Amino acid sequence: MIVQGWGRSRFHVGGQALMRGAAVPAGGAAFRECRRVLKEGGYLIISVPMPDRFSRTDEDRSVASDADRTKFYGQYNHVRLYGRDLIERIRQNGYNAVEIDANAFTQEVRRKHNLEPEGVLHPLATNNRTIIFAKKMN
Numbered sequence: 295m296i297v298q299g300w301g302r303s304r305f306h307v308g309g310q311a312l313m314r315g316a317a318v319p320a321g322g323a324a325f326r327e328c329r330r331v332l333k334e335g336g337y338l339i340i341s342v343p344m345p346d347r348f349s350r351t352d353e354d355r356s357v358a359s360d361a362d363r364t365k366f367y368g369q370y371n372h373v374r375l376y377g378r379d380l381i382e383r384i385r386q387n388g389y390n391a392v393e394i395d396a397n398a399f400t401q402e403v404r405r406k407h408n409l410e411p412e413g414v415l416h417p418l419a420t421n422n423r424t425i426i427f428a429k430k431m432n
Contacts, residue, residue: 307331307338325387329430338389338428341396341409348377381426389428396423 307328328338353374357363360370367375384391396409404410409423 307336322383322387325384325389329388332430334430334432336430338384338430339425340428341407341423341425342376342380344376344378344380344424348375350377350379351375351383352377380424384426384428388431390431391426391428394425394427396425 325338332338351374352367354366355373357366357373363372364370367373381391381393396404399407399409401410404423409425
C-alpha cells in the first residue's frame with residue numbers, strides 16, 4: 295500500500311493486488327482505514343485480479359491453513375477472491391467509486407504497470423484486472 299501526497303491538499307492511497315492478502319481484514323475494515331488516512335478529495339486507487347465468473351467475493355474465514363488457502367484462493371497468503379461486488383463494497387465504505395477495465399489502457403501501459411501479467415500460474419489466477427478509482431466522500 296502506498297500513501298502519497300500529490301499536490302498540496304490531497305493524499306492518495308494506491309495498492310495493486312494486495313487487498314486479497316491475509317493481513318487485510320474482512321468486512322471493509324481496510325477500505326475504512328484507507329478512508330481515515332485520506333484527506334478530503336483524496337483517492338483510493340486499487341487494482342485487483344477479478345475472475346470473470348465471480349459475481350460475488352469469495353471469502354471464507356474457515357479456510358485458514360496455507361494448504362487450504364492455496365487450494366481455494368490460489369496462493370497461501372490470500373484469504374479472498376474479489377467478485378463484481380467489489381465496487382459496491384468500496385462505495386458502502388464512504389467512497390464515490392468508478393471501475394475501469396485494464397483493457398481501457400494501451401498494451402504498453404498494461405505491461406508497465408503489471409495490469410497484464412504474463413502467464414497464469416494457478417487455475418484460480420486471472421489476467422483480468424480491474425482498476426478502481428475511489429474518491430473519499432465527506
